[in-house]
């Protein structure tokens with residue numbers, strides 16, 4: 001996909017990876033439709049995108065968890081540009097702890113943002129992309145879509161679902177000119193995702209690094225775009241899978257206030 005002049009929608013562009021992705025696309029002179037709930041933050045991002053070289057930027061309030069908000073957002077983007085080239089489903093929410101301690105409203109929020117949000121935006125964007133026989137949909141999953149993380153059970157489940165949805169849809173759309181891709185970031189710094197004091201594990205990638213991976217994926221659409229660490233984990237899985245479950249559980253338990261009683 002040639003990015004100069006392309007019309008790119010980015011959800012969750014008010015901070016972190018989404019914000020960095022907006023800047024990376026702006027440097028490629030793409031036209032941008034930025035969405036999130038915090039309009040003030042989005043407006044500041046939009047202003048910077050214009051300075052970086054984007055010829056047109058719109059910032060609009062978007063709640064991906066709301067069907068009508070998702071539809072209205074895509075309709076407005078198509079109305080303004082008469083087309084849509086790239087959709088980056090980046091908006092996401094996380095929660096860490098024991099599944100049994102997770103508040104019900106958090107359960108609803110994660111499913112609505114991470115899964116229903118991707119479905120709502122994709123369903124809204126597809127008719128126009130299919131009609132034009134052109135488009136790239138990039139769904140931002142996570143390493144936990146590949147290897148589920150203890151104490152992030154529901155988050156892992158939503159990201160597995162995003163990967164499954166994307167792969168199935170990629171097949172459904174084969175030959176249509178529309179490509180569906182999954183990007184799997186690992187721990188990323190420069191975002192609001194991790195709570196202060198949360199230790200996490202391993203080195204972190206920068207939001208800019210992940211943004212560049214997303215832009216490369218838009219330029220050269222591929223099924224799965226993942227970091228090398230993840231490929232190594234995948235190779236090790238058949239032999240060390242059980243050991244990794246235990247080790248990751250031990251590491252992540254340090255961030256959880258109460259230990260699960262030994263059974």
Ligand code: NDP
Nearest residue numbers: 012014015016017037038063064091092187188191192193
């Ligand atoms: P941030 O918390 O910095 O960004 C999340 C973005 O999503 C914000 O812009 C937020 O904007 C937006 N958002 C949340 N809920 C909604 C909603 N209902 N409707 C519209 N926008 C919403 O986190 P990251 O940048 O780190 O996360 C981006 C993506 O990367 C997520 O999908 C996350 O799961 C994934 N990821 C992150 C990793 C990390 O270590 N940071 C690792 C692996 C994956 P607003 O509040 O203004 O609506």
